Amino acid sequence: MTTSDAAATPAGSPAEPSSTAAKPAARDPWDLPDVSGLVIGVLGGTGDQGRGLAYRFARAGHKVIIGSRAAERAQAAADELGLGVEGAANADCARRSDVVIVAVPWEGHAKTLQALRAELAGKLVIDCVNPLGFDKKGAYALKPEEGSAAEQAAALLPESRVTAAFHHLSAVLLQDPAIAEIDTDVMVLGERRADTDLVQALTARIPGMRGVFAGRLRNAHQVESLVANLISVNRRYKAHAGLRVTDV
Ligand SMILES: NC(=O)c1ccc[n+]([C@@H]2O[C@H](COP(=O)([O-])OP(=O)(O)OC[C@H]3O[C@@H](n4cnc5c(N)ncnc54)[C@H](OP(=O)(O)O)[C@@H]3O)[C@@H](O)[C@H]2O)c1
Numbered sequence: 001m002t003t004s005d006a007a008a009t010p011a012g013s014p015a016e017p018s019s020t021a022a023k024p025a026a027r028d029p030w031d032l033p034d035v036s037g038l039v040i041g042v043l044g045g046t047g048d049q050g051r052g053l054a055y056r057f058a059r060a061g062h063k064v065i066i067g068s069r070a071a072e073r074a075q076a077a078a079d080e081l082g083l084g085v086e087g088a089a090n091a092d093c094a095r096r097s098d099v100v101i102v103a104v105p106w107e108g109h110a111k112t113l114q115a116l117r118a119e120l121a122g123k124l125v126i127d128c129v130n131p132l133g134f135d136k137k138g139a140y141a142l143k144p145e146e147g148s149a150a151e152q153a154a155a156l157l158p159e160s161r162v163t164a165a166f167h168h169l170s171a172v173l174l175q176d177p178a179i180a181e182i183d184t185d186v187m188v189l190g191e192r193r194a195d196t197d198l199v200q201a202l203t204a205r206i207p208g209m210r211g212v213f214a215g216r217l218r219n220a221h222q223v224e225s226l227v228a229n230l231i232s233v234n235r236r237y238k239a240h241a242g243l244r245v246t247d248v
Helices: 003-007 048-059 071-081 090-096 106-115 149-156 171-175 193-203 217-237
Strands: 040-043 064-068 086-089 099-102 124-127 132-135 138-141 161-164 184-190 209-213
Touching: 040 048, 040 090, 048 064, 048 071, 048 171, 064 071, 064 090, 071 086, 086 090, 090 106, 099 106, 106 149, 124 149, 124 193, 132 217, 138 217, 149 161, 149 217, 161 193, 161 217, 184 193, 184 217, 193 209
Parallel strands: 040 064, 040 099, 064 086, 099 124, 124 161, 184 209
Antiparallel strands: 132 138, 161 184
16 A cells, blocks of 8 residues: 555545544654664674675774674774774674674575574674575575575574664675765664664664664565665666665
8 A cells, every 4th residue: 555545545444543532642753762882793794795884883983893704704804994893703793792783695694593593692683684696687586485584584583683674785885985974775674663773773873874664574575685676776877776765
């Protein structure tokens, strides 16, 4: 249903309450929590996407820990970034962080999370993994058995607070220190409002970015898949395309 469909609902229909009883005031959806003190870990933080996010959050003043399958690779990437970024093995990174971003390739997603179930228990997990295939026609969306990478994460991490975000960002822009603002919205998905509010607030720590709630994890597949379209855009127009959601 579009916004105009909703507006066109006839008076007295089931969608419109007939009672005149006072309802509590709607919460301001942009009233977001203070997340400035949160420690952010990045699994697979030695790669382009993880390194880019680590750089942006460290630049925004967060304590950031880069994770890797090898602690020394994480340390080398952290030393390159500076800004107080630390490096650690993925398990240590998960244990020491409040919020953990999953930035490993789809191929290693399930195995990585299975191994970190205990370390990630109780943590806010942000999955940004896009299950994509590539052939001579370009990128295309894969169809994970669980529905999406985010749903696979939620299934593997029942004691974590799994959300999904940061799928559409360009790692090139994130890593470029000459770029002060990243002009894009970030679609944020999750099951609990407190968690998606936190992720939206974290997104807003990066100048130019805005986090927009985009539904529950069952709708993550479309968001992950859209990256195949953005890759096509980037190839045709030699761009690093982002997204904006209008009228919110
Ligand atoms: N690149 C982008 O622009 C972009 C944008 C949005 C979302 N993403 C998503 O972010 C994720 C990471 O992208 P990326 O381009 O940074 O990928 P990447 O460079 O290929 O991989 C990231 C890191 O993951 C680790 N890794 C590699 N294979 C692994 C495996 N089988 N199991 C566990 N860890 C493995 C490696 O770190 P160690 O060897 O140090 O462990 C690697 O440096 C992907 O799922 C992608 O869909 C990427």
